Amino acid sequence: MPLDIVTVPCLSDNYAYLVKGPDGVCVIDAPEAGPIIAALDERGWTPGVIMITHHHHDHVGGVDALKAKYGCKVMGPKAEEAKLPPLDMALEEGMNGGAGDGYTVPLHVPGHTLGHMAFHFPEAKAVFSADSLMALGCGRVFEGTPEMMWQTMQKFLALPDDTRVYSGHEYTANNARFALTVEPDNDALKARAAEIEETRARGAPTVPSTIGEEKATNPFLRAHLQTVKDGLNMGHASDADVFAEIRRRKDSF
Incomplete structure (x- = not known):
């Protein structure tokens, strides 16, 4: 079912x-x-x-x-x-339960809050990420550290590309505008931003997205890429430091 x-x-x-x-x-x-x-x-x-x-x-x-x-x-x-x-x-993480498409894997995804959880339904190819991973963004780091939040991003990067991402807020249009300041030449991002504007003009939700879409366009999942580092003049910085800089810029965007 x-x-x-x-x-x-x-x-x-x-x-x-x-x-x-x-x-x-x-x-x-x-x-x-x-x-x-x-x-x-x-x-x-x-x-x-x-x-x-x-x-x-x-x-x-x-x-x-x-x-x-x-x-x-x-x-x-x-x-x-x-x-x-x-x-x-x-x-707690590891307390999996349910059957078939209802099989549920709780994921510990701290950073926004220290105990934040996401709920992954691997058989149904869906993850409910609330304020950890968002469409084209991630939550503010209120209780954790940027390093902690970057480790959380690794859990999402490890999910299959066709996993649908159901996040907790309709922040996507603003997230897209910010993402374009990080990667103005990302063709996939430019196309997605245009699609988001059209979706919001119709009053429709921009969720769910997919892990594959987020990997291609979400700057918070792309802090490890050399092209992103070079674009921020942080070519030799650690992945976590680049993530922290992207989060700092978004906080004041």
């Missing part, structure tokens, strides 16, 4: 996801309850689980209301348990 994935816009620019598979329905992140309840009701779905990626309020604000309405279990990163709504299961 293939996964049925529904993108639910929440707040001003957040995304929650409904995932229906062989094990039932789960909600991945819950920025606010109303839009998620409406999307569930529209389909006649009842969630059994809420899976939380990290503790920021714009990813957990609807958890209590959803649990009260549906009685669903709540799972999230053990490393952030003290900052999260009460968890029924505290997850």
Whole structure:
């Protein structure tokens, strides 16, 4: 049974996801309850689980209301348990579960927050990355270090190119404008930026992307490439230092 994935816009620019598979329905992140309840009701779905990626309020604000309405279990990163709504299961990397396309691999992807998790569904070729890897970007490094976040990027670089990336925010148009300042001559990036402008003009989400698209166009996954280093006048710098410089530039963009 293939996964049925529904993108639910929440707040001003957040995304929650409904995932229906062989094990039932789960909600991945819950920025606010109303839009998620409406999307569930529209389909006649009842969630059994809420899976939380990290503790920021714009990813957990609807958890209590959803649990009260549906009685669903709540799972999230053990490393952030003290900052999260009460968890029924505290997850660590290696606690894989589910069957078929619903088989789920929690990934520890720190940097944005220290305990941030992504949820990889390898059989379904999907990863829910929230604020770690984003379309043409990555999250700000609020709690970790650039070196830590660069190590997190290695986990995404190791995923198959056809893995779909479901990230947590609609930041893609701005990310594209920034990416072009890093690689103005990247033809794949220029084409993707034009496509994004057209997509947003229609009011449609720019997620999911794919790992292959991100490898070809996302500057935060390209800090190890000599062409990127040379373009930043950092030809002899370490990969992590180049990543840190790209993140510094984006923070003030």
